[in-house]
Amino acid sequence: MPIPQLVPSKGESYDPAERPPPFGHALKQYFPLDEDYVNLNPGSWGTLPLPVLFAATRLGYQIERNPDKMYRQLFHPLIVQARESIAKLVGADRDEVVFTPNATLAINTVLRNFEWREGDLLVGGAYDYHAVLLHHLLTHTKAATSYGGIANTIRYLADRSEQPRPELCLVKYIFPLTHAQILENFRTSLREFKAEHAAFGTQFTDVPPLSPGYTDDPAERKNKIVVVLDAITAAPGALMPWKEMVRVCTEEGAWAVVDAAHSIGQEPDINLSEAKPDFWITDCHKWLYAKRGCAVLYVPKRNQHIIKSSIPTSHEYVHAGSAKAMEKGTNFVMQHGWTGTPDHTAYASVPDALAFREWLGGEKVINDYCHQLALDGGKRLAHILGTRVLDETGELTLNMSNVRLPLPVEKSRGELYTPETISHINVYMRDKLLDEWGTYVVHFFHAGAWWCRCSPQVFNELSDFDYLGNALLAVCEDILEAFNLNK
């Protein structure tokens, strides 16, 4: 029995020739969220329009009607088309862009492909204070660093029980900061790390192709510095001056791996052929309306020789030194076309997602709305809570706004909040918000204070922030009592 032809129900289709409804609650009819769920957190998992979900479900059913035909004959062109549309959006070449199930795996693909040597430096970002305790923080406080999975990948690589392994360095950011301060901090730290190790005799001659002093000769290339930097941090949710940071990396001869998980569909004018990061990764399901489980790995042609193997390794892996290697290099695109049996309907959902966004008016229209709402909503929330937004200048805010919660601030670490207390408060807040109030935002602890991060979408309105504000007031009062924080 083949699956009956799926017929779209309410909200699952739209006429591209007709005007869309106005942004705000009128758009909720095209999104799958529960009526009574006030979602101000599409930034975590993303939420996709009903028509995109419908198309992906229908494709999934089509595959089941004849998996052999679909996988062996038809599927490939769909994926190529999806890659093409992403490439256009980010200013890259189609064959520099491949899909992976999520950003964490894409970054793992890059970091695990480097052949690490003793003396190599692997530089990450840490968003908290007390440098001395950073190693401790990394294992106890999830919000302390660049996204947990990435920080842990860096840690894992440095944890190898014997040589060779890179050394871990962390650049610390304690918000609020301006872009100028971030850049200054970054440049200074990077130079410090370099100088410190050069003084011991390390020669950082394995520099990326666009850096001064690049050499083709492998014998000359001794050690390297690889920097993982965020385009937009997660908690807090803040836009970084990443293009300038990439430039600093190039000047300093460091490889720049950009975790741009939050960028596509939120950050305007991503122009990778101009910005020239060495590697760039983003999630299409967070802000771009694609189905969950769709990330993009961008590797410019000049660096594809570094990515010797997809993860996991695939049928298309090319043995170094073989005739095929001479012809295809590392076969970057083909390797990532098939890494074991997939559920690739997420990748194939990208063109449908882009078509829907076009219908709404396009990238600029969408992001102007969300950006304005993030700013206005943040202000509104700060007003209701009697607190403030994290981003004082506006530099850090695209479509995410971080507002302080009305909970006590500790001036020295551990004074009020032990790691266990932080954990318990997080669980408490999560459960109260979801179960009792039917709303959610990411909440996190940073520099002694508690914050929430709102990531409004085209179906949100200012009144959602009112609702959230009330919920947070009530929940924080509960917390003060339940955890005995009333001073």
Add this chain to the structure above:
Amino acid sequence: MPFPQLVPLKGESYDPTEKPPPFGHALKKYIPLDEDYVNLNPGSWGTLPLPVLFAATRLAYEIERNPDKIYRQVFHPLIVQARESIAKLVGADRDEIVFAPNATHALNTVLRNFEWREGDLLVGATTLYGGIANTIRYLADRSEHPRPEPCLIEYTFPLTHAQILDIFRTKLREFKAQHVTAGTQFTDIPPLSPGYTEAPAERKNKIVVVLDSITATPGALMPWQEMVRVCREEGAWAVVDAAHSIGQEPNINLSEAKPDFWVTDCHKWLYAKRGCAVLYVPKRNQHVVKSSIPTSHEYVHAGSAKAREKGTNFVMQHGWTGTPDHTSYASVPDALAFRNWLGGEKVINDYCHKLALDGGERLTRIMGTCVLDKTGELTLNMVNVRLPLPVEKVRGELYTPEKIAQINVYLRDKLLDEWKTYAVHYIHAGAWWCRCSPQVFNELSDFDYLGNALNVVCEEITEVFDLTEKQA
């Protein structure tokens, strides 16, 4: 707009208290395949029952109604339940079982977690699945130290289990002896091997063996439990690629067989949604798997207080490796319930096994050829039958690599487009074969249909590619 409640349509639900239809075409109403598609290849991607697909779709929609609620609160218990049901099925402990998106990924997790040293041996076989063979190759391809050395065992079917075991034991000992003579000390042996020592300083080099429980092409059951025993005796780590095992191989008892690592796909034969594999790592070996791939929030820094408490935190690490589409993992209990309804593992596999044997025999008569497995030892639910194409006695005599690729494309397109049927086709030891993997919705007449199709297509190939068997 929340979804309209999804309502199951024809075939998308069943009453577990009512008897199922008889096996064969009467069951097709519960399967999503096109009416006119004669699928004898569920062994590749698997095909899942409509009720399981419906439940997975409904779960996916529920997630979209409130991703935060589902992912942060509700989802975890579903996955734990799924892991529990797998553990029961394979004779393992629940916390020795985690999910991965597919078998290739799971095997990569194991092989990439070993800290390779110069002198280590990584032993594979010519019959390993492409992605796995390439993983071994990739690890050995590191452009500088440290990297393992790849060793390859060759199997040319047909072979009996006794022959396979003999080849395996002999070659493994050869590889060992060869390198011991050169000075390598293989003292990094798995915990159950004689001479195992806790002291890390004593552990120098290791031998890691990747072996199939059931090979892909040809589709053949290997004497894997005995091969694991040989590994143990020889001090080699046994990594078992059992992608085809669950839902096809009866009586998998991992606490008895004691492989060091074991990996299987739930979407091939177990009726789970595609994108669901199992990685089994017994507690004694969990310290080897330091990090999931990709590394997750739950990674535990070696030497930390948390490490002393949780070791490598194996289960938690694999609970979340970045944003997923985990509805496939959650589909396992629905898949098992459906199989129970049909009568259970034994009933299903008895039917498929018999059909594989009978169908294979039928095909040989229609095509005038033979089955690969002469003794029956190699056949669970997959049968390999020779295609009526010329056999080359010397490699490359008739079929260059290019020609092989072209013939495969031709076969694929003709079968799918003109005949609407399919079975995996491949060249092995100079001859062409097809591999049929019948399911509960297949009948003998499907083999008749396939046989006719193959006869016609092979005639065309003989002409199009100008193939004439060389005279001896």
